[in-house]
Amino acid sequence: MASAKQEAHWNDTKGLMRITLAIWFFFSIVIFMFGHDLNSVKVPLLGYPLSYYMTAQGSLLSFVILIFWFANKQEAIDQKHGFSDSDKTED
Helix, strand or coil, X not given: CCCHHHHHHHHHHHHHHHHHHHHHHHHHHHHHHHHHHHHHCCCCECCECHHXXXXXXXXXXXXXXXXXXXXXXXXXXXXXXXXXXXXXXXX
């Protein structure tokens, strides 16, 4: 049976995961829905339409930022509930 401290940690982690998945969904699916509107600008870049290049590169950049953001938020949650690696002492 999980303690109250573990339950609180898990609830905070689930909330963070839901936010992270929503951001991921936005940058992996929703952004590409609006990329087609940029095709009216006829600027081929490396043989690809401008909309493809902008959405692909922007999504990759957002995913890298999302990874670091998630790691920092998860570390803060771990420290808040006493599960951080920095809380453990070396023997």
